[in-house]
Amino acid sequence: MSLLYQNPIIHADYADPDVIRTGKDFWLVSSSFHQLPGLPLLHSRDLIHWKIVNHIITALPSPEYDSxxxxxxxxxxxxxxxxxxxxVFYSLPDxxxxxxxxxxxxxxxxxPRCLKAEPGWIDPCPFWDDDGRAWLIHAFAFSRSGIKNKLQLVEMMPDASRLLDNERIIFDGTPSHPTLEGPKLYKRNGEYWIFAPAGGVKRGWQTVFRATSLYGPWAFRDVLHQGATPVNGPxxxxxxxxxxxxxxxxxxQDKGVYGRIIHLQPLRWANDGWPHIGKPLDENGKGQPVQTYRLPALAPSPCVLQDSDDFAGGKPGLQWQWQANPQDNWLASGPVGLSLRCIPTPxxxxxxxxPQxxxxxxxxxxxxxxxxxxxxxxxxxxxxxxxxxGQRFAALCVMLTDTGITLCFRHGWMDDRGAINEAVLPVRELNDIAHIExxxxVSYDGLVSFRYRLSGDSWQSVTPPFSASAGKWIGARMGIYARGQHEEHTGKVTFSRFVVTQQ
Known part of the structure; x- marks a missing residue:
């Protein structure tokens, strides 16, 4: 049995992770953007193997998110x-x-309760101090607030019922730390610590701030860079x-089409009180990511992050998310598998x-x-x-046309002007076919080969291959759907066991 783990520990898009430990349990939450149910909650006992165990929200609180x-x-x-x-604290940037x-x-x-109706306040993190007072630290989205590169501290009622009116900018990263965001606030040995990224998701780095007072002054060190590794923006x-x-x-790590994948770095507190993260990169305490490292001193607790699904009870598993607030009429009942209604759409x-x-x-x-x-x-x-x-998208679908059921390849992309271009190409006729597989x-860099198989036949490839892309702040996604064009949506599509094989 290997005594080492290998990064990434999760090769899937769990953007902006935050993690805590309670006893023997570790809990991870991440951004979910417009996909619902939202705020996935992951659990682990060994920091290496994770499983989705819940979603913290089921819908977003505005009719806007019905689309x-x-x-x-x-x-x-x-x-x-x-x-x-x-x-759990989170922001809706608008x-x-x-x-x-x-x-x-x-x-x-x-x-969920809105603590502050303020567009552009993002990345909140609460902190309860030893004296009973409570605080909230957050960053700003320039696109909504006109402010960037700054961290703000606000006192909060200890029961998190409301914020108090004593907002203060405690650090301005404009000259040294562009795109300063995502702060996490801690206390250790009587000192306050902020862990915050800067430099942007593609080429950024991790900074740690240190002070004896929440209002500062804050000393800082940049503690994790890409260095000589392939792990950009750690x-x-x-x-x-x-x-x-x-x-x-x-x-x-932002890995393009695959999204923001998750790494675990060793951290040790040096004699001067500063944290050293990863493998030493220079003599000033800066580190770079490790590819392998010794396992944490925890009992191994293997589990598998969900991907395949037998749709038990006709419901999707926790790994699935809709593109908008889910509606009850999207699912149909059926004896086996997951049945999606042909909901009318233009x-x-x-x-x-x-949305479906x-x-x-x-x-x-x-x-x-x-x-x-x-x-x-x-x-x-x-x-x-x-x-x-993604912002390039494609589907292999069965469609009822004026000539009968046809297998079609639908593909499209968003151009530089923000306009959608989409086409539907017939692949073959499927009349008298009861079902199709x-x-x-998916290969390196998200190169996708769509394929199909009729009963008893061998797999047939659809050409040319499709080059997947990331979406807006998210990696590419895969999935299933059904749609129609008429109000009397009695049609449906049943999907029987979705099988994923990792290579």
């Missing part, structure tokens, strides 16, 4: 345990800062302390803006997926199939 809003929604949450409760809590993280969380995450005093730092509505797309993250650098598709169509325009979603193989 697809790429890049909006939940940004950079934080999770804390205080007063025997779990707390609305403000929200809070929700639960005594049982696996159960239903409280209805930053924005969480300091975690193990029961034996060992420490780690969990952060993301014929010219692009797949990119289709049911998607999950790319689970690995290379993988394949397949699913049996059984259409029950009644009206022209009924369709359903598998999709790859659809799938794709």
């Amino acid at each position: 697809v809003q790429p890049g909006k929604g939940v940004w950079a949450p934080s999770i804390r345990f205080h007063n025997d409760q779990f707390w 609305t403000g800062i929200f809070v929700t809590h639960a005594r049982d993280p696996l159960g239903k969380w409280s209805e 930053h924005q995450g969480a300091w975690v302390e193990l029961p034996n005093g060992e420490n780690g730092f969990i952060h993301f 014929a010219d509505l692009s797949l990119y803006y289709l 797309l049911l998607l999950q993250k790319f689970p690995a650098e290379r993988f394949s997926a397949r699913v049996v598709v059984q259409p029950v169509f009644y009206q022209q325009g009924d369709e359903g199939g598998i999709a790859i979603y 659809l799938g794709y193989c």
